[in-house]
Amino acid sequence: MNTGIRAGDFLVAGLALVLVGWSYVHFWHSEPAASLEVWVDGARHASLPLIESRTLAIEGVLGASRIELAPGRARFLASPCESKRCVHTGWIDQGGMVAACLPNRVSLHVQGRDRRYDAINL
Amino acid sequence: MPVETVTTRPEDHRIAWLAALAIAIHVLEAAIPSPVPGLKPGLANLVTLLALLAFGWRTAVWVSLLRVLVGSLILGSFLTPTFMLSLAGALASLLALGLGRALGRHWLGPLGLSLLAALGHISGQFLLAYALFIPHPGLWHLFPPLLTAALIFGILNGIIANLALQGVDRIGTPREGTASRT
Numbered sequence: 053m054n055t056g057i058r059a060g061d062f063l064v065a066g067l068a069l070v071l072v073g074w075s076y077v078h079f080w081h082s083e084p085a086a087s088l089e090v091w092v093d094g095a096r097h098a099s100l101p102l103i104e105s106r107t108l109a110i111e112g113v114l115g116a117s118r119i120e121l122a123p124g125r126a127r128f129l130a131s132p133c134e135s136k137r138c139v140h141t142g143w144i145d146q147g148g149m150v151a152a153c154l155p156n157r158v159s160l161h162v163q164g165r166d167r168r169y170d171a172i173n174l
Numbered sequence: 175m176p177v178e179t180v181t182t183r184p185e186d187h188r189i190a191w192l193a194a195l196a197i198a199i200h201v202l203e204a205a206i207p208s209p210v211p212g213l214k215p216g217l218a219n220l221v222t223l224l225a226l227l228a229f230g231w232r233t234a235v236w237v238s239l240l241r242v243l244v245g246s247l248i249l250g251s252f253l254t255p256t257f258m259l260s261l262a263g264a265l266a267s268l269l270a271l272g273l274g275r276a277l278g279r280h281w282l283g284p285l286g287l288s289l290l291a292a293l294g295h296i297s298g299q300f301l302l303a304y305a306l307f308i309p310h311p312g313l314w315h316l317f318p319p320l321l322t323a324a325l326i327f328g329i330l331n332g333i334i335a336n337l338a339l340q341g342v343d344r345i346g347t348p349r350e351g352t353a354s355r356t
Binding site for chain 2: 056057058059060061063064065068069071072075076079080
């Protein structure tokens with residue numbers, strides 16, 4: 053019977069280890085934020101590059117949310133909501149990260165460099 | 175009154191015994207709490223692997239599929255997503271075992287086969303989960319840790335399979351009559 057450790061076992065184990073390592077690199081990598089999407093009440097409000105620092109006021113359902121853009125990151129500065137969770141979220145700086153103010157229906161989505169373009173966001 | 179007798183071969187008895195063992199482990203494993211869906215030691219698959227090594231491919235396929243079917247009937251998950259994921263895992267791991275067996279009958283031992291089966295199992299499950307149930311790219315964040323678990327449990331099960339087979343070798347290979355005596 054095929055008992056004992058054989059050469060092929062080491063080969064398979066080695067390849068499996070490489071596969072596991074690769075899976076972390078491939079599925080867990082995140083890239084620095086390059087652009088920001090602002091959504092208001094379920095619709096895309098603006099799409100902005102994260103190159104220079106500036107602050108903006110976004111008119112939401114409750115009032116104006118003040119947001120800050122900086123090179124590679126963005127955050128809520130102030131919001132008319134009660135809990136201020138959006139402000140406490142702090143800076144979001146990795147592609148795919150989101151900060152949202154649900155009461156005011158304003159959310160920020162940052163994206164990495166290789167984001168997909170579509171008809172609205174060219 | 176005519177009595178229908180079903181003649182069974184020793185092989186049928188062997189499959190039934192092994193399947194019963196696999197089903198018992200399957201049900202016991204279902205009771206172990208898991209921090210992440212899909213994270214399991216996969217001890218039930220160990221029976222499939224031992225069946226393959228000791229009795230061949232046909233027995234392994236029977237044992238594996240019977241385990242999934244009857245296990246789901248006992249747990250009440252027949253035809254639910256759990257069952258489908260279970261089936262996808264079993265089929266993928268059988269495929270991996272078949273490939274490993276075909277490619278490396280002489281240079282691949284229980285450890286390598288166990289690893290192939292474990293990795294095939296989780297990959298098959300994951301692909302089905304992504305294709306059918308949660309087609310969201312965020313799901314793939316779960317893949318690396320589950321693959322890591324498959325690596326660890328695959329190696330552990332391979333070691334157990336090795337020990338079990340060495341034990342069988344020491345006692346002597348099972349004779350034809352052994353399984354059907356009871």
